[in-house]
Ligand code: OGA
């Protein structure tokens with residue numbers, strides 16, 4: 204069966220059928236997926252069980268792997284493949300963690316609207332998230348189209364944002380939740396980075412907002428004014444008309460472009476197992492001539 208793309212909205216989020224992600228992909232299929240990503244920014248693949256190695260191999264078709272917060276971390280890991288980020292609320296033996304366990308701070312931080320690794324240079328391009336065990340209630344994942352959000356800004360706001368640069372910091376979200384127990388080495392490994400608040404996505408030529416919970420300052424602006432502008436932009440950018448909510452089924456795979464979408468997990472009963480695993484690619488910086 205050839206690959207089939209079924210849009211869930213005009214140009215945001217699509218379901219893809221007729222492909223087996225566990226198998227190596229032809230160049231033709233890789234470029235068909237890249238084209239679909241350029242148009243829809245979020246793709247949903249149903250019923251795609253994969254091993255961690257297959258998950259990482261699928262991801263590597265699209266660029267070098269981003270390791271997120273694993274950089275500089277000496278924490279023991281449950282998964283042996285270093286390219287796969289473990290998003291399960293379990294301990295090293297696979298038992299559900301007590302709600303108050305420090306690891307839940309990072310998992311709960313995923314319930315803020317964010318773009319993966321926007322606090323890194325290079326930042327994340329595509330994230331590929333496999334859902335394995337999902338709670339019966341809650342725990343959905345939502346995506347907000349930052350191209351549509353940009354397009355819907357007033358002309359005055361578009362002009363105001365021209366040239367503005369925001370600072371993104373990995374631990375801003377954790378600190379908002381009372382602190383994630385990060386070590387000085389982990390903090391040193393991820394100093395804040397700066398990105399324009401509006402950028403153009405090379406694959407589609409569309410402008411996109413680039414804000415989210417990791418942003419904490421704007422260059423050349425006082426902290427209070429900057430935080431309120433970032434807050435207002437985030438509120439604008441995550442209105443329901445820009446959002447796709449994914450109701451998980453086991454073995455769903457979601458793929459999204461972090462450069463033009465925000466996402467967040469939704470709350471669930473922390474005593475329930477929720478197991479997802481993610482692989483992510485880095486943005487490949489174009490050489491500026
Ligand atoms: C992620 C993430 C949200 C969720 O995998 O990067 O933010 O629903 N996940 O778990």
Ligand code: MN
Nearest residue numbers: 313317318319
């Ligand atoms: Mn995320």
